[in-house]
Amino acid sequence: MYNTDLPNRAELPTSRQLLRSTAIAVVTAAGILVTMVLPSEYGIDPTGAGTVLGLTEMGEIKAQLAAEAEADRQGSETVVPATPVDPERRSSLLGTMLAQFLIGSASAQTAPAATRSDETAVVLRPSQGLEVKLRMRKDARATYSWTSTGPVNFDLHGEPPNPPRNFSHSYKNGRGASGDQGDVVAAFDGTHGWFWRNRSGQDVTVTLRTSGAYEAITRP
Known part of the structure; x- marks a missing residue:
């Protein structure tokens, strides 16, 4: 029977290397979030890159349609225009979205629904x-x-x-x-x-x- 050779200590990544890789991943994820995800999904464009790439308009259309759906759920036939997100709420949303983007949201494990x-x-x-x-x-x-x-x-x-x-x-x-x-x-x-x-x-x-x-x- 062949036993796989275990790596020696010198071959393992150091704590500094692991921290550096983690930091790079966090910065990359944050960049994708603020330049692509937020403009295309919510019409929020803190860097201006979403406007250049044409993603902000997509997010604004989604926000408008969502507002119309919300107005109908409340029994109103009036189209509700999408309103700008205030800086305090934007900061909170950025933090929440970044956390979800990096670690995902927990979900209870349940049996799948029947087809x-x-x-x-x-x-x-x-x-x-x-x-x-x-x-x-x-x-x-x-x-x-x-x-x-x-x-x-x-x-x-x-x-x-x-x-x-x-x-x-x-x-x-x-x-x-x-x-x-x-x-x-x-x-x-x-x-x-x-x-x-x-x-x-x-x-x-x-x-x-x-x-x-x-x-x-x-x-x-």
């Missing part, structure tokens, strides 16, 4: 917005496809239970679309799904087909 399939149709009046959500556990996957009889704006997003105010994790969004398909993998336990708004001058019907490991589907 199911559904077909859901919703009718949207002109300027009306509606959403359909899947209740999913972290890392669960669902396949989807939807079609619309007219152009709609959409935002595929997720929210954990009891989320902070105005929190929404966006997976994908678009404007003037007549359909979309793909997979959604839950980033955390919670609800994950679609918000559509009819920007045409007539009623449109959105038909959604889903299949995967989700526990329930909710709609208006």
